[in-house]
Amino acid sequence: MQDWPGYFGAVMGKGARETLVAALDAFAREGFTGGLAVDVAAGEGRDTLELLTQGWRVVATDGHPDAFSFLWPRVPEVLKPNLTAVVVTFADMQVPHCDLVNASFALPFCEPRHFPALWSRIVAAIRPGGRIAGQFFGARDSWASLPDRTHHTREEVLTLLEGFEIEMMNEEERDDPPDVRNPKHWQLFHVVARKSGRW
Template sequence: MTKQPPTPPESPGPAFRHGFTRHWPGYFEAVVGKGPRETAVRALDAFAREGIPAEGQEPPLAVDLGCGEGRDTAEMLKRGWRVVAIDGTESAFEFFARREGLLEHPNLETRLEPFETCSIPVCRFLNASYSLPFCRPEAFDALWKVIRSAIEPGGRFAGQFFGERDTWASIPDRSHHTRLRVEKLLLGLDVEYFKEDESDSVDAEGQDKHWHVFHVVARQPE
């Protein structure tokens, strides 16, 4: 099914303002053309050092959970992975159509599903770049259990959690965690990369935004 790309807004503005309001077409417009997230690249590089994907073998499966406009999905496909790209907003896949050949890629499957009801297949790599904070808090624990059980032995998780000092922590429909809570969520995984970032930004309207983010790459033991 061919979809026409959405009409760009007159002024995309800072991406985080659109994230605050869940105005996803505006967010996708603000970040369109950017490269893959660092955590996704770190995980893919780690797999590459292990010889994955292996030449001449069936491509391993990656799930891009909250795939957005497709920056990480495109990188996975370029590196020889099969990808199930999941997002809860249809506009995400309209932006996929802007990337030449992405929607038609034979190793891509797209699914329009919200976090609260999404079905995650067993996979070698589960990527969740800046998406888990937008899972509703009452659904987060169940989603995390599904994520943990979906990752094969030797597979990896890459993504972000937002901390309790983030400006958006006061928004009722966002999932935020203390460092201790994040560490507990990762128990049983081999944590290969863990970085806690705090920084401040100012949007075009002069409103402050404090970021508190945990960046993670973790491996499922074999």
């Protein structure tokens, strides 16, 4: 397993991901606030905290048992009843019916053999008019060669999102400076998409 606790400590206190902010803005423009969100692989909980603060109920999942010891102490007492935290792997996680699935820098860490079933559960769980927000990693990303990762070409992402109206699909491609991580090429798709159909 990667050093996820080291990662949780390093990013603790950072703000919500831009994809989540965009999805929440889109809901707000529709006059919808305070639904149920599933935060997939929530980590130390930057996005879960934003959702809770904006009045959402959240089911946060993560495969690492330490993730929620970083999150719970930062949840205001009054909001704690609105959070359910579940330690579960991608392979085993159930996805409750919800308004939003938030998967920030999460799905690429799912093993390829478990991805299709996980994706089907995610799509089935989102109500019509609900949203998915998060990142896919591209096929040109350095980590695409790791056997336990799931990466997608742009065309494959578009295929996954059939049945959704794409509201954001920002592609980012860059190299980390060698002194940061040597060598690391990033190819990312930042996505927000609204499930078709009427609620």
